[in-house]
Amino acid sequence: MSAHEQAAAEPRTSGPLMPEPLMPEPLTPEPLTPEPWEVEEAPRRPRNNGELALSTLLLLLGVYLVIGAGQITIPGSSNTVGPRFFPYLVGAATIVVGGLLAIRVLRGDQGPEEGGEDVDPEAQTSWRAVGIIALAFLAHALLINVIGWPLSVTLMFGAVAWSLGSRGVIRPLIAGGIVSVVVWVVFVKALGVTLPGGILLELATGWP
């Protein structure tokens, strides 16, 4: 039957562990992770300095591990393998991996950026949004014991939603406020999780 012949004539799946991707017209460009050799031959993009920095940090982490391992106190009783062995091992491995990766990145190798339903790979990176979210989260962490979880998380919610493009700040704040109070009531009162409520909520919900 011609259909079977067609199927037999198609390229055989081969490869160590992952079959060659047999793609119909792809919906998104390269949704499948490319084979390792395909990544190597990709067009050389400008060297990724961010990744170089991270690889170097990894290398330094390895060095820190090895040095730190040497400072771990060994209790006298330990005879063979003490608390220093594994840190030395991990540290050495980290140095090797970090070094190899840094060299690779210097040569222009780049890993495929992680995809996602809401990620637009062509878009310009919005550092502003990232920065606002980071600051909002930090502020939330600092305020949580001061004004209670619901209020501080509402502020964070509002800031994050605003930075991601919601219209106005009032609506997210209200939404965040309602959700956080409901969540707080459910989790703290009904389920007994510890979350500071802040002065108002603690007073309003009198029961222990």
Added chain:
Amino acid sequence: MEAFGQLMGGFADAVTPLNLLFALIGTLLGTAVGVLPGIGPAMTVALLLPITYVLEPTGAFIMFAGIYYGGMYGGSTTSILLNTPGESSSIMTALEGNLMAKAGRGAAALGTAAIGSFVAGTIGTLLLALVAPAVVTLAVAIGPADYFALALLAFVAVSTVLGASPLRGLASLCIGLFLGLVGTDLLTGQQRFTFGVPQLADGIDVVVVAVALFAVGEALHVASRLRHGPVEVMSSSGSFMTREDLRRSWKPWLRGTAFGFPFGALPAGGAEIPTFLSYATERRLAKHDSFGKGAIEGVAGPEAANNAAAAGVLVPLLTLGLPTSATAAILLAAFQGYGIQPGPTLLTTESSLVWTLIASLFIGNTMLLVLNLPLVGVWVKLLKIPRPYLYAGILMFASLGSYAVNADPLDLVLLLVIGLLGFAMRRFGWPVAPAVIGLILGPVAETNLRRALAISDGDLSALVSSPFSVVVLLVAVLAVVGPPVLRRFRQREAVAA
């Protein structure tokens, strides 16, 4: 068969009204969170973990079973209806599923996914019930050296097998191993890498790291490159599965299950490979070339593989305490949070808990089939949540989850720092799963390594003394050196040709 009797006992425990309620809540929550775009099964489990803190173990694990399977069901709905699929093990479903939805056959796609998941989940859980006791009897013969070899294999497999860049996977693993080292050494009581900060003396909580890497990292990554414009959710209407669809689906369901379960059970990183294989196989076996236009086999097979792998992952987790995927690592952390250490003794010491858990998997699976299809309208509304609110909400629950662990704001700062790391990792293509596995398996590997060497008085050959460990270590070595050698081989072939 003793196992059958114990399973029946598990069912008896699981069908009490309270436990059924837990199962229902778990499946609903798991599906709802699993539907949300940007949230894969690992993150679903991590985010919903705090809910279970306050329940006693049986109820908590029943809810977990529901969340675990529910997350996978939710993910299928998203991958079929949303035009921009993300989570790696649902990419295969999306290939044909999206095409079917576009052609107005969304309901049939959802139907075959749901029924296929049910079939695979049931068979997979049945296999779990049968295989687990058998593995346990074998596992008792395994010593610390063998455990160390298995842990090493798991490290290597999860780093090198997934994704395009094994070296980056190893980098992620190293980060995880480092984070696992922070804290107090169990065997000697010495503090390691705690920077003098007292809260770090207990180590860094797995939940904090998982939520940070998955939820916060994802949120930051999305924020950096948010896809603007309206969310394209395709219609889920249209006729349900016809007899023809059923005829075309049932074999892919079974084949998908056959692929999924073994791969899930092996330290091979979870569901990505079996869904790949299932898709490729269905495509090759399809008698008519509807692939590329919306072939139902392309949805049926991968979905079944996905769910069967989820059941398979539970085999090494429950019998050996060995997590083979990021989700399994978080489940392991949940067990440990209750002071329960999965391993060969689990089936004897916590027999009723384990069998109740397995029975709840069956029940949850059935609930998911019954509930999901009528509730599609609700899930579609969830898909349409405006992204700013969605990610703000994710961060809110991330904050809840991590703060609830220790009631310490330091955990939130740690969450942010590790979240920024997770963002960087996503940007540079460093896979996140190896870090989670390194974090939770690192201490296990170390303990077993030191035990093995203590027994042999420092003789390193103890690590390769038993045939089991030799074989496992060889496989691990092959996994690392195999691909680059093969690559060089191919390049030479290509040049010669």
